[in-house]
Structures are given as structure tokens and as C-alpha cells.
Amino acid sequence: MRVGLLAGALLLVPAPALAHAFKSGAGAWEAFVEGTAVVLAWPPTLIAMLAMGILAGLWRPRETGPRDGMVRIWPFLILGQVAGLLLSAATLPALGWAPHLVGLLTTLAAALAPGRLPAMVKALAFATGLAVLAGALDGHPLGSLDIAVYAGILFGANLGVAIAAGLVTLALDQWEKPWIAIGFRVLASWGAAILILQSAFEARY
Amino acid sequence: MTAARAKGILLATLAVLVATQVQAHTGEGVVGGFSSGFLHPIFGWDHVVAMVAVGLWGAFLGQPAIWILPVVFPLVMAFGGALGVLGVPVPAIETGIALSGVILGLLVAFAVMAPLAVAAVIVGVFAIFHGHAHGTELPDAANPLAFGIGFVIATGLLHMLGIGLGALTGSSAGRIAVRGAGAAIALVGGAFLFGLA
Numbered sequence: 001m002r003v004g005l006l007a008g009a010l011l012l013v014p015a016p017a018l019a020h021a022f023k024s025g026a027g028a029w030e031a032f033v034e035g036t037a038v039v040l041a042w043p044p045t046l047i048a049m050l051a052m053g054i055l056a057g058l059w060r061p062r063e064t065g066p067r068d069g070m071v072r073i074w075p076f077l078i079l080g081q082v083a084g085l086l087l088s089a090a091t092l093p094a095l096g097w098a099p100h101l102v103g104l105l106t107t108l109a110a111a112l113a114p115g116r117l118p119a120m121v122k123a124l125a126f127a128t129g130l131a132v133l134a135g136a137l138d139g140h141p142l143g144s145l146d147i148a149v150y151a152g153i154l155f156g157a158n159l160g161v162a163i164a165a166g167l168v169t170l171a172l173d174q175w176e177k178p179w180i181a182i183g184f185r186v187l188a189s190w191g192a193a194i195l196i197l198q199s200a201f202e203a204r205y
Numbered sequence: 206m207t208a209a210r211a212k213g214i215l216l217a218t219l220a221v222l223v224a225t226q227v228q229a230h231t232g233e234g235v236v237g238g239f240s241s242g243f244l245h246p247i248f249g250w251d252h253v254v255a256m257v258a259v260g261l262w263g264a265f266l267g268q269p270a271i272w273i274l275p276v277v278f279p280l281v282m283a284f285g286g287a288l289g290v291l292g293v294p295v296p297a298i299e300t301g302i303a304l305s306g307v308i309l310g311l312l313v314a315f316a317v318m319a320p321l322a323v324a325a326v327i328v329g330v331f332a333i334f335h336g337h338a339h340g341t342e343l344p345d346a347a348n349p350l351a352f353g354i355g356f357v358i359a360t361g362l363l364h365m366l367g368i369g370l371g372a373l374t375g376s377s378a379g380r381i382a383v384r385g386a387g388a389a390i391a392l393v394g395g396a397f398l399f400g401l402a
Contacts, residue, residue, distance in 0.1 A: 043350060111276050114335050182272045189276040193283035197353035200340070202285035205349070 028148040032195020035145075038136045040160060043198050045132045047191045048103030049157065050108050052077070053164020057172065058114035059121050067173070069115075070165035073125035080129025081157055082102050085150070088129065088137035096138040100199045101114040102131035107192035132157045132194050222311035222346030227350040242355025245339055246261050246363060251302050251397045252335060254390040258309035259328055260367015261383055261390075264374055265313060270386055271371070274328050275364040279357050286353065289340020298341075299397075301334030306394020313387025316380070335360075 039045045052073070059069035087095065106124050115121070136153050137145075171180050244254040256278075263269065263274040288295060295301075312319070319327070339356045343349060370386065371380030396402035 108280075111280070186272065186276055186361065189279055190361055193279040193286075193357045194350075194354055196280075196283035196287050197290065197340075197357070198350055200290040200355070201349040204290055204292075 017076075028146070030109065031146040031148035032155070035136075035149040035154075036159070037152075039070070039132055039153055039156040042099075043082060043135070044103055045157075046101035046160060047105055047195050047198075048099045048106055048128050048132055049160030050164045051103060051106040051188055051191050052125060053161045053166075054168055054188050055106060055110040055114055055121055055124065056165040056170025057108065057162065058181055058184060060115060060172070061117070065170050069121075070162060070169070072118075073122060075124040076122045077129040077158070077161060080099040080131075081133045081154060083126070084133025085137070085142065085154075086129040087134050088140060089142035095134040097135075097199075098131035099135035100156035100195055100202075102127045104192055104195050104199075107162035107188045107195060110188035111192060114185065114188075128161070132160075170199075238350070238351030239355040242339070242352035242357075243359045245342065245352075245356050246335075246359045250393060250402065251306060252338075252360075253363060254393045255302065255305040255309055255331065255335065256363030257367035257370070258306065258313055258387065258390045260364040260369070261313045261371045261387060262309060262324070262328075262367075263364075264368050264371020265316055265383070266318060266321070266324060270324055270370060273321065274324060275361065275368070277325045277329050278332045279360055281332035282339070282360060283353075283357065285333035285334075285336025286340035286356070288333070289337040290343060290349070295333065295337045298334050298337050301331065302338060303394050303397035305331035305334060307391050307398060308365065308394075309386045310389070310391030310394055314384050314391060315387075316384060 002204055014170070039049070053070075056069040056073045059072070061068050061072060102124070106128055109120060109124060113120075133153065171184075247257060259274050259278055263271040266274075285295070306328070311317075312327075360384055371383060374383050393402065
């Protein structure tokens with residue numbers, strides 16, 4: 001419920017356009033906050049991260065422990081972020097749409113088949129890291145921004161996933177009711193629906 | 206069903222039926238967009254009865270349909286909404302919406318136990334009509350994303366209302382009441398279908 005409210009509140013923040021304009025000449029702290037805000041305030045990256053967090057939280061591997069979903073996907077998420085950072089040098093025109101596509105796949109996986117295919121969860125973690133970084137840096141070639149902006153983006157990109165995964169894990173541990181997991185799956189499906197509409201709005205306007 | 210649960214369902218139903226004041230706002234900005242989107246499914250009885258019927262039918266079908274149908278509906282509805290936003294025409298939208306009330310109402314009234322895949326396809330097909338109507342009727346002044354979030358959440362809450370009422374199927378009297386509600390939904394859908402509402 002709390003993650004839903006948080007997601008709802010954040011989603012209502014006005015979204016910056018694609019190819020975000022970063023301010024120049026700001027101090028290191030302002031640049032860090034700006035980088036963090038870009039991934040947390042743009043609906044496609046935010047939904048992609050929250051969906052990945054829900055998917056990680058709902059994956060409760062029996063062999064290593066029920067709370068290990070986030071720990072198991074984190075290396076793949078970071079690898080994806082590094083790939084996304086490097087890919088931003090290419091400035092491919094399609095990168096701005098990567099968070100929409102990957103976010104949609106992740107929300108669908110979280111809603112329809114969470115935790116069933118570990119390889120798919122890891123692949124989606126890699127793709128989420130890549131898409132969030134590449135989407136946030138769309139139009140800004142590698143090295144063109146202050147280092148603090150990159151640090152902020154990386155911080156936000158990990159924070160969004162970790163908080164969502166933590167809340168899911170906490171809720172599942174606290175209340176061992178099947179409807180808790182179902183509630184998160186329904187939330188993920190709402191995220192998918194919002195992403196589909198967001199894509200249509202961006203294509204139209 | 207416990208007395209506390211019954212009281213909760215009763216309170217939720219009363220809260221939905223409370224009349225709201227007329228608003229003169231045109232749906233501008235984020236808040237206006239959200240409220241326009243949120244109220245769009247709620248102020249259209251043809252939408253309301255169909256959404257509630259999805260929840261009721263899910264409750265009749267039991268696990269896992271009780272949650273799969275409310276997961277499938279918003280996904281396909283958003284696809285229909287995207288078609289509407291992009292101006293892709295879909296024929297007989299209003300007929301499809303009215304028909305959804307009739308068919309889903311009858312499925313509840315007769316407690317039809319369809320296989321999950323069939324139920325998902327039926328619900329998904331009707332969701333396209335509902336989504337297209339929401340997408341097409343997006344006010345020009347509204348924040349589009351906030352409008353979309355509003356109608357997705359309102360739709361989900363209406364499904365939950367249906368599932369909540371569907372909890373009555375635990376008792377034989379409750380089953381009769383829910384099937385009666387299904388018949389009423391079919392009648393409302395029929396009224397829209399034949400232009401009486």
C-alpha cells in the first residue's frame with residue numbers, strides 16, 4: 001500500500017521531456033540531486049525501477065533464502081547500468097524508448113509470472129539497469145556531464161529498485177498472507193497499463 | 206463471512222453511492238487531469254457496471270481468476286486507451302461497452318464457470334472498448350499522464366469493489382444476491398445497448 005502511494009505521488013510529479021536538459025554550472029550537490037531526480041521523476045524510468053523491485057521482492061529463492069531476491073539480481077542490475085552508461089556514448093535515437101519497453105516487459109513479468117524463471121529475472125535486471133541509464137542519459141554523450149550528475153543517476157537507479165524490493169520483502173515477511181503478493185502483482189499490472197498509455201501520449205504529443 | 210467483514214463491505218458500498226458535488230473545473234493540469242481520469246469510469250454507469258461485473262465474476266470463478274481477471278483488464282484496457290489516444294479507430298465502441306455489461310452480467314447471473322483462458326479473453330476483448338473510450342475522450346486541457354493514472358486506478362478500485370461484493374458468494378444467500386446483482390448489471394447494460402439510458 002505504502003509503495004503504491006509513493007509510486008502514485010511520484011508519478012504525479014511533472015515529467016521532463018525526453019533528452020533531459022541538465023543545468024550547467026551548478027554545484028556538486030545540486031548536480032547530484034538533479035541526476036537522482038531525473039530517474040525518479042520520469043515515469044518510464046520510475047515504473048521500470050519499481051517493477052524490477054517488485055519482481056526482485058516477489059522472487060524468493062528457496063535454495064539461498066526467501067530474502068535474497070534483490071541480492072541475487074543486484075550484480076546484473078549494476079552490470080546493466082555500466083552497459084547503459086557506456087551505451088550513452090553511442091547516442092542512438094531509440095535509447096529514449098528503452099525504459100518504456102523494458103519497463104513494460106518487467107511489469108508484465110512481475111504481474112504474470114514473478115519468480116518462476118530466475119534466468120528471466122536476472123536478464124530483466126540487466127535490461128532495467130541498461131534502459132534506465134541509457135534513457136536518462138539520452139542525448140548526452142558519455143563524459144558530457146558533471147561527474148556528480150552521473151553519481152546521482154546511479155544512486156537514483158539503485159535506490160528506486162532497492163526501496164521497492166525492500167518494501168515488498170518487508171510486507172511479505174510481516175504479513176504472511178497470499179493477498180499481499182497478489183496486491184503487488186496488481187500494482188505491477190497498473191504500472192504496465194500506465195506505461196502503455198505514457199508511450200501513446202509521448203508518441204502523440 | 207464475519208460481521209466485521211460484512212460491515213466493511215457495506216461501508217465501502219455506501220461510500221461509493223454517496224453523491225458528489227458538481228465540479229466546474231475543466232480538468233486542467235496534473236490534479237485536474239488525475240481527477241478527470243479518475244472520475245471518467247466512475248461517472249459512467251456503463252463503465253461502472255462492467256468493472257464491478259469483472260470483479261464479481263472473478264469471485265465466482267475463484268482462484269486464480271479472482272486476481273488474474275483484474276490484472277488482465279487494465280493491461281488490455283490501456284492498449285485500447287493507447288489506440289484511442291493515437292486516433293486508431295475501433296468500430297462500435299459504445300455498442301461494445303454496453304454489450305460488456307450485458308454479457309458479463311449474464312455470466313455472473315448464471316454463475317458460468319468458464320475456463321480461465323476463455324474468461325481472460327472475454328474480459329480482455331471488452332477491455333479494449335472501455336480503454337478506447339477513455340483514450341478518445343481525454344480532455345485537451347488535461348495532463349495526459351495524470352488522466353491515464355486516474356482512470357487505471359479508478360478501474361482497479363471498481364474491480365476491487367466487485368471482488369469485495371463477490372466475497373458474499375461464501376454463503377448461499379450471498380450467492381443469490383450476487384447472481385441477482387449480475388442480472389441487474391445485464392439489465393443496465395441492455396438499457397445502454399437499446400438507447401434507454
